[in-house]
Amino acid sequence: MSGRPNIGGIRETFAPWEDPTARPLVRFEGVSKAFGDTQAVNDVSLSIYEREFFALLGPSGCGKTTLMRMLAGFEQPDAGQVMLAGRDIAADPPHRRPVHMMFQSYALFPHLSVAQNIAFGLKRQGVARAEAAARVEEMLALVRLEGLGRRRPDQLSGGQRQRVALARALAPRPRILLLDEPMAALDKKLREETQFELMNLQQTLGLTFMIVTHDQDEAMVVADRIAVMRAGEIVQVGRPAEVYEAPADRYVAGFIGDVNLFEGRVATSEGGRVRLLSQDGPIEAEGAGPVGETAWIAVRPEKVAVHSEPQPGDNVLAGTILDYGYLGDWTTYLVEVAPGRTIRAARANATRTVVRPLGCGDAVWLSFEPASAVVLTR
């Protein structure tokens, strides 16, 4: 595949979904589910591969949790098949599925100790007492809770409880581990630590993880692939970089990260380049589009450069700085290019000091490369 530019600049070595001979571990085949009048999941087909860290991402109520609960066995699909390792498991009740779930509320058993909680699934599997005890110790070490086995859940901090829930779900060695908003209750710092711990754990154990989250940053950090959902349907499935840099439509572009959209009629589309006539003037982007029809060009704020002098060439917009936000690592500028029309630009603060500072009311020129923008037809 040499010659084709890499999206996102990350060289992936793990990509079973690109291998046509690979058999998925989990396969949703035309799955639908309604609650009353609400169509929670609508004709979803999806493959998840062994050792993959897969994220279902979407706003609340988009059906991502329902989809996960169908894999766990707590919901029955109205139509379609849920396959695990090539077998339809629709008829299996939750307790017969080698699929374990980490609940959003953690759902630790309050009347049992930490060790008893972790041993719960092992006991049901009929693992011998000595072996179960050894496995509990192993799990406690894995989640760095050595010596806390005798505590009760209510004697633990939120982060510790989360790790017990994780150890409990991992102890019986599931074929796939389901994580339902696992970090929703943690603060930001702890959440970032936990994300890397989860990835480490998944790599070390060589397990398949499926996470449900509404937090796009979280999905981007942990997942090999992300499925973006909206109103019960999957809009796009891809690696984080693909979903971010080559969104399928305006919804995905706007849901993951910030985006500037230019709407207009496609004037020309040739040589891998589209020229769009927008209200902000002609805008060019790499790609293809239907000539004469409405399309959108999307560009991310960090790909928009801010200059203090007029710039030559295409894709240049003049405006004044309306507002800015200093985030430490980044500064984002809100630039008004026409009355009521603003463009977002972001600049990495690569140096501590800047010779020519920018502030509100300053005249600036924005520019971006056609290669940095993407054409959307939906």
Place this chain on the structure above:
Amino acid sequence: MKRGPSAFNIASVVLGLAFLYAPIVILVLYSFNASRLVTVWAGFSTRWYAALFRDQQMLDAIWVTLRVGVISATIATVLGVLAAVALTRSRARSRVVLAGGVYATLVIPEVILGLSLLLLFVAAGLPRGFWTVTLSHATLTLAYATVVVQARLQSFDRSLEEAAQDLGCPPWKAFALVTLPGIAPAVAAAWMLAFTLSLDDLVIASFTSGPGATTLPMRLYSQVRLGVNPEINAVSTLLIGLVATGVIAAYLIQQRRRPSA
């Protein structure tokens, strides 16, 4: 500046408590009276307690009452737990019907309930006795037990049960291993309440009892009609003690193991 309770408040509390408890206090005091005359104090004595424990009829009645109480409370609690589960888990429409059915016995006058139970037993050809009283008491106390258990079940996190199923428990086992320990205080409280209600019931027992199954309240009532004797005060004091213990225990059990946070 700290303000103590006003004289009015103190007076209200004292009078209120006196209104509620003066009769009971007098009964308890006179159970320790040395005199045979109920209204004349002749010094402290436990002779009536001794007499009570020689009164075989009275002892029999106590024994019947305890057995009826334990068995009927157990039946009512088991059914109450099942009913509470059905009530909390069922769909909205069937829940209304089911709840109406269960709670109706709370408002049906006891006389009517007793009479209808009697008619049922007669129609079914069941001889009145120990088991008819026991079953009737289970009917009477079922609704109370259900209310107590249902209140706890409603606040019980269902994802705990799902987690247990997820880890390999069939639904019934998930209930037994996770839900039941979680609602155990409420179940114990429900049993205590049912037992206490059975203990002091006179109306239903009068309708549904038969020869050889005279409960303590029935025995007391028939004795009082012949004249109050201090032995009755003694047995009443014991009964009050038992009921009070049951109620307080039920309260304490419910308080304990509530999440303290």
